[in-house]
Structures are given as C-alpha cells and as structure tokens.
Amino acid sequence: DVKVTQSSRYLVKRTGEKVFLECVQDMDHENMFWYRQDPGLGLRLIYFSYDVKMKEKGDIPEGYSVSREKKERFSLILESASTNQTSMYLCASSLPSGTVHEQYFGPGTRLTVT
Amino acid sequence: GDSVTQMEGPVTLSEEAFLTINCTYTATGYPSLFWYVQYPGEGLQLLLKATKADDKGSNKGFEATYRKETTSFHLEKGSVQVSDSAVYFCALSDPTSGTYKYIFGTGTRLKVLA
Numbered sequence: 001d002v003k004v005t006q007s008s009r010y011l012v013k014r015t016g017e018k019v020f021l022e023c024v025q026d027m028d029h030e031n032m033f034w035y036r037q038d039p040g041l042g043l044r045l046i047y048f049s050y051d052v053k054m055k056e057k058g059d060i061p062e063g064y065s066v067s068r069e070k071k072e073r074f075s076l077i078l079e080s081a082s083t084n085q086t087s088m089y090l091c092a093s094s095l096p097s098g099t100v101h102e103q104y105f106g107p108g109t110r111l112t113v114t
Numbered sequence: 115g116d117s118v119t120q121m122e123g124p125v126t127l128s129e130e131a132f133l134t135i136n137c138t139y140t141a142t143g144y145p146s147l148f149w150y151v152q153y154p155g156e157g158l159q160l161l162l163k164a165t166k167a168d169d170k171g172s173n174k175g176f177e178a179t180y181r182k183e184t185t186s187f188h189l190e191k192g193s194v195q196v197s198d199s200a201v202y203f204c205a206l207s208d209p210t211s212g213t214y215k216y217i218f219g220t221g222t223r224l225k226v227l228a
Binding site for chain 2: 004033040041042043045048058090092101102103104105106107108
C-alpha cells in the first residue's frame with residue numbers, strides 16, 4: 001500500500017526557532033512536493049524536488065528551504081519561524097511528469113508558531 | 115498561467131440529495147484533470163481523474179466528465195451520504211508542459227446532514 005508519512009501531526013514552535021518538517025515516501029517516487037494549506041487559499045506550492053539533491057521553488061518559497069539527500073525523504077526547513085507561517089503543511093509525492101500521475105499525500109503537519 | 119476555479123462553499127445537503135460541485139479551468143496545453151478529497155484530519159486522496167477530452171472519471175458513486183468546449187470538470191454524485199462530508203479539490207496537471215506542477219482549486223467544503 002502506498003504511503004507518505006510526515007514526522008509530526010501537530011507542532012508548536014516559538015517565533016525565531018528553526019523548524020524541520022520531515023516527509024518520507026515508500027513508493028520510490030522521483031517527485032516530491034511541499035504545500036501549505038490555508039482556509040480560502042487552497043494548496044500553495046512551496047518547493048518541489050524532481051530528483052535527489054534537485055529542487056525548484058514553487059509559488060511561495062520565501063522563508064523556507066528544502067533538503068533532499070535521499071530519494072525517499074524530503075525535508076522542509078523554516079529558517080526562522082514567524083507567526084505568519086502558522087499553517088497546515090502537506091507533503092506529496094508522484095512519479096515523474098511525462099505521463100499522467102496523481103499525487104499521493106501525507107496526513108499533514110499542523111504547525112503553530114507563537 | 116494555468117488556473118482552476120471552484121465554486122465557493124460550504125455546500126450543505128441532506129442525505130440522498132444530488133451533488134454538483136463546479137470546477138472550471140484555464141490551460142494553454144492539454145492538462146489532465148483530477149478531483150481530490152480531504153476528510154477531516156487527513157491529507158488529500160485522489161477521488162477520480164480524466165486525462166483527455168470527453169473522458170469520464172468515476173469512483174465511489176462520484177463522477178466527472180472532462181469537457182474541453184466549456185473547460186469544465188464538474189463533480190457529481192446522485193445520492194450523497196453523511197460519510198461524504200469532506201473538502202473537495204479540483205486540480206490539473208499538464209504532463210506535456212515540461213513542469214512538475216499541479217494546480218489546485220481553493221477547495222469546496224461539503225456537509226451532508228442526516
């Protein structure tokens with residue numbers, strides 16, 4: 001069975017802290033994605049990665065960075081957390097583009113920055 | 115750029131009512147279209163998809179037809195159940211565009227009353 005797991009379901013951090021969100025997939029997918037989900041705004045792409053050590057900025061990369069050292073793991077890093085980064089963070093993976101492939105999502109991490 | 119527009123929610127229906135959630139898109143290429151569902155406290159999961167014009171995707175009693183002439187992919191179900199209460203996202207991805215992006219609508223919350 002396909003699985004995308006995220007390291008935490010709920011996380012509370014203080015302003016200015018460095019925050020790591022981890023995502024692991026067991027499907028040998030090349031593509032991995034980080035989104036944030038906010039009411040009324042839907043899903044917005046932060047970063048995606050199409051191969052190990054490869055990454056591209058999405059629509060809202062400011063204040064975030066990512067790391068992909070192994071194919072199955074994609075980390076999102078908040079360098080200095082701020083209250084406007086309080087959100088639900090969703091990780092997803094998919095097979096490479098070129099044909100039609102749906103995304104598989106993790107359960108999400110609800111991050112609160114105080 | 116490509117975009118997806120969904121009807122505003124929330125949509126509140128009685129059990130066994132007919133459901134339609136509207137979705138229209140703009141795309142320069144030949145996108146594939148998806149409906150994802152998000153149950154409370156969970157990540158998104160694929161509900162159905164269609165890869166070319168006039169294709170009909172169906173799953174769990176839901177269906178949607180890819181209409182190129184009206185650039186639409188409306189979600190329908192003949193008789194909703196309480197267990198269908200969730201947030202529904204329309205999305206597109208163009209595998210021929212050379213990008214890895216998926217474009218999501220803002221989501222439509224459905225509440226079904228017993």
